[in-house]
Amino acid sequence: MKLLEYEAKAIFSKHGIPTPPGRLVDSPVKARMVATQLQTPVVVKAQVAVAGRGKAGGILFADSPREAERAAKKLLSSRVKGIQPQNVLVEAEISIRQELYFAFTIDKSARRYVIVASSEGGVNIEELAIASPEKIIKVPIDLIHGFRAHHARLVARNLGYRGKQMLALGRIFYRLYEVALSYDAELAEMNPIVETSEGEFVAVDSRLIIDDNALYRHPKFRKLSSGAKKELTPQELEAQEEELAYVSLDGNIGVVGNGAGLVMATLDAIELYGGRSANFLDIGGGATADRITAALTLVFSNPHVKAVLINILGGITRCDEVAQGILKAKKRTGFPKPIVIRLVGTNEVEGKRMLTQAGLQVLDSMEEAAEEVVRISKSGG
Numbered sequence: 001m002k003l004l005e006y007e008a009k010a011i012f013s014k015h016g017i018p019t020p021p022g023r024l025v026d027s028p029v030k031a032r033m034v035a036t037q038l039q040t041p042v043v044v045k046a047q048v049a050v051a052g053r054g055k056a057g058g059i060l061f062a063d064s065p066r067e068a069e070r071a072a073k074k075l076l077s078s079r080v081k082g083i084q085p086q087n088v089l090v091e092a093e094i095s096i097r098q099e100l101y102f103a104f105t106i107d108k109s110a111r112r113y114v115i116v117a118s119s120e121g122g123v124n125i126e127e128l129a130i131a132s133p134e135k136i137i138k139v140p141i142d143l144i145h146g147f148r149a150h151h152a153r154l155v156a157r158n159l160g161y162r163g164k165q166m167l168a169l170g171r172i173f174y175r176l177y178e179v180a181l182s183y184d185a186e187l188a189e190m191n192p193i194v195e196t197s198e199g200e201f202v203a204v205d206s207r208l209i210i211d212d213n214a215l216y217r218h219p220k221f222r223k224l225s226s227g228a229k230k231e232l233t234p235q236e237l238e239a240q241e242e243e244l245a246y247v248s249l250d251g252n253i254g255v256v257g258n259g260a261g262l263v264m265a266t267l268d269a270i271e272l273y274g275g276r277s278a279n280f281l282d283i284g285g286g287a288t289a290d291r292i293t294a295a296l297t298l299v300f301s302n303p304h305v306k307a308v309l310i311n312i313l314g315g316i317t318r319c320d321e322v323a324q325g326i327l328k329a330k331k332r333t334g335f336p337k338p339i340v341i342r343l344v345g346t347n348e349v350e351g352k353r354m355l356t357q358a359g360l361q362v363l364d365s366m367e368e369a370a371e372e373v374v375r376i377s378k379s380g381g
Contacts, residue, residue, distance in 0.1 A: 001210045001221060002049035006089050008208035011183065015175045017190075018202045022091030031072030034090040035065040041093040044071040046085035051207070052250070056081050061093065082248065094202055099192035100159060101125050102173060103207075104141075104180040106187075113141040113180065115173075119159045121192030147177045169201050184214030235279065235302055242294045244281060251276025253377050254299035254308035254337070256292075258283050258317045266311045269366055275374035278305045286316040292325020293332065300329075300336055306380065307338045309373040311366055314345025323351035327358055338376050342369035 003011075009019045023034045024047070035042045046058035053059055058080035060071035072088050101121030107114040117137040120128055129136050137158055141147050153170035161169055172193065180188040189207040196202060210221060239246030245260070249267075253275050257263035260282050267277045279302065283295050299308055312322050322343065329335070342363045343351050352362045363369045 001212055001215060003208045003210065003221070004047045004049055004087075005045060005206060006047055006087070008206040009203070011179060011208060012176070012190075012203055012206050015179050015182075017172055017175050017179075018200070019206070020091040020094055020202060020204060022089055024087050024089050025072065026076075026087045028069040028073040028076065031088060031090050032065040032069035035062060035068035038090075038092045042068050043091050043093050044068055044075060045089045045091065046075045046080045047087045047089055048080045048083045048085050050081045050083060053080060058085070081250070094194060094204055095197040096192075096194045096204075097197050097199070098195040100194065100201075101189075101191050102155075102176065102193055103187060103189035103191070104147075104177060104185065105189075107140060110140055112143050113147070113177075115139040115141065115147075115155060117155055117159060121190075121194075125191060147174070149174050152177070165195075165199060165201075172201055172203070179208070183208065184211045184217060185209060186211050235298055238298055238301070239281070242291075242298065244283065244291075244295055244298065246282075246298065247280040248302075249277050249279055251278045252304050252306045253373055254278050254281075254302065254305040255311070256281050256283060256295050256299060256308065257311040258285060258287060258313065258322075262311060262313055266309060266366065266370065269370035270309065270374060273371045273374040275370070275377055278302055283317075287321065287325070289321050289324035289328055292322050293329040296326065296329035296339075297333060300333055305337055307340065307373050307376040309369055310339060310341045310343075311369060312341075312343050312345065314343070314348060314351075317345070318347045319343050319345055319351030320347040320354065321351075323354040326355060326360070330358070330360075340369050340373040340376065342366055 006024045013019050021038060025031050025034055031044060041063045044060045044062055046053060048058060060075065062068035062071045068090060075085055075088050099121040101118040103116045104113050105116060118128065118135055120135055152173035153166055155173055156166045156169035176188050185208055187207060187209040190203040191205055193201055193203045210218060215221060235248055236246055253270055255263060255266050255277050257266050263280055263282045267280065270277050279299060281295055281299060283291055299305060312319060341355060341360060344364060355362050
């Protein structure tokens with residue numbers, strides 16, 4: 001479960017992590033009142049449970065209460081990555097000397113928490129990880145001894161801090177570890193945590209994702225999870241109704257596959273050939289024709305999709321059932337977007353025969369299919 005920024009910051013503050021003064025509001029007039037009370041330039045931030053808010057126009061700066069009112073009005077009447085904000089967070093603008101990145105996340109292959117940190121935080125952290133991976137510090141947490149205060153100080157030292165600043169930053173890092181453990185976090189992130197012009201440290205932005213399987217230990221957030229539906233995209237809401245594993249992404253190639261690992265590999269293959277995926281959609285094992293039809297209808301409903309890649313590795317999922325679903329979806333929707341199909345596995349011959357007779361081409365290689373769907377998407381669909 002993804003908490004909103006203001007919810008995460010409330011938890012961070014409770015554990016002694018400094019955050020900017022501010023308040024959550026639901027109207028432009030209230031935003032002006034908060035800015036007046038703060039008596040400083042402010043930042044107005046849409047409260048939506050998505051990453052990349054800043055680049056999507058979800059964070060605005062205001063030098064006066066009147067500007068804060070206009071910023072709140074703009075955000076509350078717009079959509080940020082397809083989501084309508086219900087509230088905005090109005091905070092004092094912090095004077096920044098240096099932006100840092102720090103997070104605890106789960107390394108699933110090693111089955112443990114890992115620290116990810118950098119002396120260059122902010123909205124471009126993803127690009128930094130690709131262009132300059134040597135600037136990213138990654139430290140696995142020992143399963144027996146855990147993360148101790150001296151480990152936190154060492155990370156602060158590796159980020160370039162000494163003396164009192166190293167101690168202060170180390171305390172914040174250790175407190176974030178307490179948050180991660182206390183709330184069964186899949187991700188506890190400060191991006192950025194900044195060094196102010198006075199040499200202090202403040203978590204300017206925060207993210208906290210709680211493991212859904214642990215929500216029974218956090219009844220407060222389990223109750224909120226039903227209300228979190230308003231933060232989902234229309235496709236994610238529909239996917240919940242259909243019980244499909246779906247996540248909206250920011251590309252233009254729709255993806256349908258069976259098995260989380262296969263879908264992730266498909267996303268990687270699309271990226272390899274220069275494309276960007278519009279979604280993650282796992283139909284699961286043993287998917288019926290009706291489930292395939294629902295999945296394709298869902299993907300086609302995204303106006304940003306220019307082409308769709310269906311990647312099926314049949315085990316308990318039968319290729320002939322998948323073919324029936326594809327043909328049923330074609331009859332229902334007329335295939336408004338081009339599709340590329342890769343179909344291998346149980347009843348493969350029969351499935352391919354059905355699709356070929358309907359005039360649809362089926363490829364054997366995931367790489368070939370990914371390259372083809374990227375070519376189609378770049379040609380405008």
